[in-house]
Amino acid sequence: MPEPMLSLAGLVKRFGGLTATDGVSLEVRPGEIHALIGPNGAGKTTLIHQICGALAPDAGSVRFLGRDVTHLTMHERVASGLVRSFQVTNLFKRFSVLDNVALAVQAAAGSSMRFWTPVVRDRSLFDQARSVLARIGLADKAGVAAAALAHGEQRQLEVGVALATRPKLLLLDEPLAGMGLEESERIVHLISDLAGACTILLVEHDMQAVFRLAHRISVLVSGRVIASGAPDEVRQDAQVRRAYLGDELAEGRAA
Amino acid sequence: MPGVALPALALLIALPLVIQAIGQPFYTVLASRILIFALAASSLNLLIGFGGMVSFGHAAFFGTGAYTVAILMFHGVDSAWIAWPAAVIVSALAATAIGAISLHTRGVYFIMITLAFAQMIYYVFVSLKMYGGDDGLSLPGRSALGLGLDLKSDMVFYYVVLALVAMTMVLLGRLVNARFGRVLQGIRENESRAAAVGVPVYRYQLVCFAIGGAMAGLAGALAVNQSGLASPNLLYWTQSGMLMIMVILGGVGFLYGGVLGATVLLLLEEVLSDYTIHWQLGEGVVLLAIVLYAPNGLLSIIRRKAPADA
Numbered sequence: 221m222p223e224p225m226l227s228l229a230g231l232v233k234r235f236g237g238l239t240a241t242d243g244v245s246l247e248v249r250p251g252e253i254h255a256l257i258g259p260n261g262a263g264k265t266t267l268i269h270q271i272c273g274a275l276a277p278d279a280g281s282v283r284f285l286g287r288d289v290t291h292l293t294m295h296e297r298v299a300s301g302l303v304r305s306f307q308v309t310n311l312f313k314r315f316s317v318l319d320n321v322a323l324a325v326q327a328a329a330g331s332s333m334r335f336w337t338p339v340v341r342d343r344s345l346f347d348q349a350r351s352v353l354a355r356i357g358l359a360d361k362a363g364v365a366a367a368a369l370a371h372g373e374q375r376q377l378e379v380g381v382a383l384a385t386r387p388k389l390l391l392l393d394e395p396l397a398g399m400g401l402e403e404s405e406r407i408v409h410l411i412s413d414l415a416g417a418c419t420i421l422l423v424e425h426d427m428q429a430v431f432r433l434a435h436r437i438s439v440l441v442s443g444r445v446i447a448s449g450a451p452d453e454v455r456q457d458a459q460v461r462r463a464y465l466g467d468e469l470a471e472g473r474a475a
Numbered sequence: 476m477p478g479v480a481l482p483a484l485a486l487l488i489a490l491p492l493v494i495q496a497i498g499q500p501f502y503t504v505l506a507s508r509i510l511i512f513a514l515a516a517s518s519l520n521l522l523i524g525f526g527g528m529v530s531f532g533h534a535a536f537f538g539t540g541a542y543t544v545a546i547l548m549f550h551g552v553d554s555a556w557i558a559w560p561a562a563v564i565v566s567a568l569a570a571t572a573i574g575a576i577s578l579h580t581r582g583v584y585f586i587m588i589t590l591a592f593a594q595m596i597y598y599v600f601v602s603l604k605m606y607g608g609d610d611g612l613s614l615p616g617r618s619a620l621g622l623g624l625d626l627k628s629d630m631v632f633y634y635v636v637l638a639l640v641a642m643t644m645v646l647l648g649r650l651v652n653a654r655f656g657r658v659l660q661g662i663r664e665n666e667s668r669a670a671a672v673g674v675p676v677y678r679y680q681l682v683c684f685a686i687g688g689a690m691a692g693l694a695g696a697l698a699v700n701q702s703g704l705a706s707p708n709l710l711y712w713t714q715s716g717m718l719m720i721m722v723i724l725g726g727v728g729f730l731y732g733g734v735l736g737a738t739v740l741l742l743l744e745e746v747l748s749d750y751t752i753h754w755q756l757g758e759g760v761v762l763l764a765i766v767l768y769a770p771n772g773l774l775s776i777i778r779r780k781a782p783a784d785a
Contacts, residue, residue: 272671298673306671312664323661324672332654332674333682335646339657385672 223286225250225389225419226271226302231280233266240266241277242443248389253411253420255430258440259463264423265307267440268393271421272304273297284389298328301388305381307397307423309374313367317358317377320366322349324384349384356380356410372403379410389419396426408433431455439463480644480731487637491630500629504701507633509741510640511697516721516733517647518690523719524728525651526683527663528578531586532593533718535573536566536688538710540695542600545612545705555618555626562696563689569596570688574681590712597710611706618700626700636697643690648730650686659683663728724765726772735773739765 224247233241240263248254258264269275271282273294281290284302292300312320325348326332326339339345353359356376361369366377379395395411396404408429414420415433424430430437431451438448439460447457454460487506494502515537522528540562547558573592580588606612617626626632650656658679662669670676699705708714717740725736743761747754769776 274667293675294670295673295675298671303673304671306668310665310668310671312661312668314664315661323657323669326654326657327661327669327673332658332679334654335650336653338649338652339654340652342654381668381672 222250224248224283225285226421227283228267228271229281229283231267231270231277231282233263233270233275233277240443241270243280244440244443244445245280246438246445246448248419248421249436250419251415252435253415253422253433255422255424255434255437256440257424257427257430257437262440263443264440265393266443268304268391268423272302272391298385298387301386302391303382303385303387303389304391305378305393305395307393309371309378311366311374311377311381313365315366316362317364317366317369318346318349318353318362320377321352321380321384322346324381325349325352328385352380352384355413356383357406372399372406375399375403375407376410379407379414383414387418389421390414392420392422392424394423394425396424396429404429484641487641488634491633495630503629503633505741505745507629507636507701508698509738510633510636511694511701512718512721512737512741513734514640514643514697515691515694516718516725516737517644517731518687518694518733519718520722520725520727520729520733521647521651521690522684522687523722524726524732525656525663526659526680526687527666528680528684529586530577530589530684530687531712531715531719532573532589532591533687533691534710534712534714535589535593535596536570536691537695537698537714537718538600538705538707539569539596540566540692541699541705541709542606542612542695543692544618544696544699545614546606548614548616548618549606549612553616553619555620558618559693559696562692564692566692566695567685567689570691571681571685574684574688578677578680578684590715593710593715594712597707597712600707600710607705609707611704611708614699614703614705617703618696632701636701639693639697643693644730644734647690651730655679655682720762722772724762724772726774729772729774732772732774739773 226248228244228246231241231244244267256264266275270277273292281288283289284300289297312323322345325345353362356379358373358376358380361373366374369377375395379392382390395407399407404426411420411433422433434451436449437451437454439446439454441463446463447454447460490506491503494500519533522530543562543565544558547561552558573589577585577588577592601609620626620635624631626635658674661674662676662679666676695709721736721740722733724739725734726732743758744754747757765773
């Protein structure tokens with residue numbers, strides 16, 4: 221078995237009396253799409269925050285590519301290839317679509333302590349940004365302000381901005397949130413497309429999408445991982461069925 | 476806006492000749508004053524409009540620059556080549572120290588903490604009896620520039636100020652459009668996203684804060700040369716407020732917002748105070764009208780805001 225790309229060991233996060241993350245241990249293997257599912261309030265987003273460095277855990281450790289990153293800042297983790305997207309669309313709204321992606325490319329390209337040469341002359345920056353746009357299917361919207369995009373397109377751009385930093389592990393926090401059927405389909409295709417290029421940890425509510433995409437699934441309930449394994453194992457797991465999946469699981473199998 | 480900048484520069488170069496022709500030499504002094512404040516306001520605009528840092532203590536750096544020149548001259552160092560760079564460096568260091576602490580806060584807290592630091596420095600200078608305390612420190616003359624240029628001449632002084640302000644504006648224009656400026660504007664637009672794509676937000680904001688402080692220090696060094704008095708009032712919070720009004724008036728986040736704001740505000744003051752001692756009332760009315768009509772500043776009327784390449 222290959223060494224895990226990301227491993228969480230005994231992560232704990234408390235907010236006052238509430239234990240949002242209750243001793244989570246989890247492994248993401250290189251190259252897989254690993255889905256993290258769980259009912260609302262299970263602590264998925266809190267967990268994502270601890271993985272990407274927005275929140276410091278009260279106990280436990282986060283290892284990425286064999287290195288302990290528990291105490292690294294967010295930008296240090298991004299530099300090592302651990303990048304997130306956001307559940308609520310979080311873009312540079314007044315920037316054009318192209319500039320949104322170009323800024324991410326620039327951030328990944330090393331120090332921006334350059335004070336003289338205009339960015340617009342930076343061909344390679346914008347070439348890379350355009351190729352990301354082509355990949356996420358927004359090439360024809362390059363000049364549009366991010367705020368002016370339709371919701372579905374903003375979700376695509378959300379993934380694109382994260383992608384532009386050349387992640388090794390991409391944390392996708394509910395990429396399908398609030399999307400129509402057709403838009404969802406586009407994102408699902410995009411994610412399965414990306415799978416070759418980077419490892420993905422996918423937090424998602426849409427069970428159909430999860431069972432179509434994921435190589436492995438972990439189930440988070442009340443801050444604990446109650447099951448982790450291949451989709452079929454998770455589907456059969458009695459504890460999971462009781463705690464969470466129920467009817468939705470049946471739907472997932474029917475589809 | 477290179478299409479406007481060059482003709483404007485030509486106009487400013489020709490201005491003293493026009494002023495001489497109409498026999499009103501005082502206007503050269505006024506023009507220098509406007510340029511100096513244009514520089515100070517532009518440095519604040521860098522922080523607010525590009526870096527997203529609403530500093531309410533910018534006068535601290537302006538005043539620090541002024542006092543650096545005054546204190547050096549008090550101790551016999553009157554060379555502009557020493558005193559002016561010293562003013563820039565001391566102000567930049569002050570900004571680095573204040574920024575390093577203040578930038579751990581956000582929003583209203585940032586406004587309050589920068590204000591508090593500026594007031595602290597104000598009281599430091601008030602209490603320095605050796606350097607004039609409350610009354611300020613008056614200068615025996617202007618800095619010595621050498622090169623056969625005598626800054627005592629208001630016209631020579633004007634051209635030196637114009638050259639420095641023009642150069643700084645060129646630097647500023649390059650900076651905000653370079654990678655550094657792009658990152659800054661990304662932070663201003665969406666700080667959490669900037670961090671999520673790997674931008675060390677604090678580091679860039681601190682460098683920006685220091686650059687803004689350095690520019691304000693240069694403006695202060697020029698201002699004290701013109702007025703001949705380094706007074707604690709230069710650091711008072713009302714001075715910070717005036718710089719902020721200039722920026723808001725001209726247009727936050729427009730490269731020439733500070734320049735236009737300083738020009739309009741100081742000209743308004745000049746014209747109105749000719750007519751009445753209650754000129755501040757008139758100024759208030761005009762400012763109110765401008766803010767109501769153009770909430771994003773005067774430049775927003777003529778130019779659509781394009782934040783990514785402003």
